[in-house]
Amino acid sequence: MIGRTGFLLGIALRHLSRRQRQTIVAVSGVAVGVGFFLAVSALMVGSQNDFIRQLIDAAPHVIISDELRSPSPQPGQREFGDGAVELHGYKVRTEVRGIKDWQAIMTAANEMPGAIASPSLTGGVTLRLGGHEEPLAIVGVEPEIEAKISTIDEKLRAGHLRDLETVQGGIIIGEELAQRLSVNMGDIVAATSSTAGTRSMRIVGLAKRGQAQISSSSGYVLLREAQSMLGRPFIINRIGIRLDDPYAAEEVAARLEKRFGYKAESWQERSAEFLSLLVTRNVIMYSVVSAILLVASFGIYTVVSNSVADKRRDIAILRSIGFSEGDLQFIFVMEGIILALIGVLFGWMLGYGLMEILGSLDFSIGGETEHIPLDRTPRQYAIAAVASLIAGSIAAWLPARKASRVDPVDILRGAI
């Protein structure tokens, strides 16, 4: 069986070797298609992975906040449900903001494998320097834990998150805000809150521009500091959770939300709109790629189709010798597959070269030198090969079917 396949393959190769120019054109078509597919998909997938990594890193993978998806029922409603009752002197109960029994949630989260939870309290203050006032959302954290769940340290131009522990009244703010207030590392600013008056803060860290984590109007302080500044001792209103496997976030969030009732938001939920945008992008990319491969397979179709037309006499000879219809179809389909295979090999080389060029380019974004994110995994090479081979086989199969249906007697009658 293998011997026969190889033998028929040999006939296909022999046919192709006699039509070199067409073969070169068809192979180039496939090679260019594959090469550009690799370059484009490396760019698209690379930038997509980069986006997603940034999305994942931008904030903890799961954030539990002190909100409820649906407000808990008022006591009156809990007591009487839908019944028609008349109550006098009924007071609507105001829930105290903040996560109750947050220690229990922390314990539950930390018990999950690969998960680290970090508590924080967020609230609003006003920063003042001279006559200048800036509203600021402060985030109180435990630096030691927070450093484990976020990438803040990497985003700091100066200072470290841990410096909050060592400097009394330390605060980390964004570069832009510092510029607006004309302050620098080590300078003192006044922070005022509605509940605890004014206190002096010393700048111990500056975050780089354009970071999602520390915007131009937020700042990091110690959790204790935030609690006293906002007049909410022992209260937290946010738990951030980092997971070893970011893709488990949805499940972890759902479990915690079900158990504790507080809104637990995964990074996927947070960026659902953006992720759906990526789907659209992928659909567009793969349509373009399919179109390229379709065009490439036209070349294969042309070669095999011409080959069949030229070889009608040979087909009749082979059929009269005793080759079956299947043999003939196989020979001509193999011609297409051989063209596709050679095209794929050259396409891989071309794609590799294009990626090398793209990868060596430097870009300057916001003062940072960056390389274009590229996905150079073997997966793209495999996709390109499989798609080309399928397209090539179909393109060859159409004329090959015609070859197998040639009636040798018609040819012989015409020839003799």
Add this chain to the structure above:
Amino acid sequence: MSSLLEARSLRRQLPGDPPIQLVRDINLTIERGSFTTIVGPSGCGKSSLLYLLSLLDRPTSGELLFEGREVSNLSGDERAQLRLARFGFVFQFHFLLPEFSALENVMLPMRRLARLNYDASRERAMHLLATMGLAGKENKTPDRLSGGERQRVAIARALANDPVLILGDEPTGNLDSHNSANVVETLRALAHEENRAVACVTHDLEIAELSDVRIEMLDGRVERIVDQRKKSKA
């Protein structure tokens, strides 16, 4: 003598209005060990008959028995397998594959049948070509062989799988008299010495005289079947 191939009321027409009658009422037997010729004026249906006998074409009606088995209703693949293993066919014009050398052309049927391995196929092909007087020309492609040489390559190829029935459509039609005599002698020897059968369409009355059985055709029918062995004995 046992019958190798037998046609009973064989008819072949092409669709049309009215249908074109290629051959009809064909009743004949090709016996093992015999050299049969089919003669008749141009256009009388000799080639059409040969395509039916070689299982290349299907009859419109009638029966065709090969070694006693009805073969006109076999599937395309079964007929291809029979042609490959049991039949050899020589056309009027050398029908060689242009991309393949003489040797490779002769090896084609053997490689497809795969009864012999590559080396054995090659050896047998060399031997067949030598028998046809083509020793030393094995690696030439058809375009570098003369008409007579090509025809002999085609005959060697027809013999590749050691067929029991060899059919020729004017196999000597474009050979000079010397080559023609050679080919006829080879075919006659094959028919007699190896207990198979050879049937050829021919224009050449000398060849027809040399054959054991002469089938005369006219207007799509068999006019007369002459067994020349009885005549020569008498």
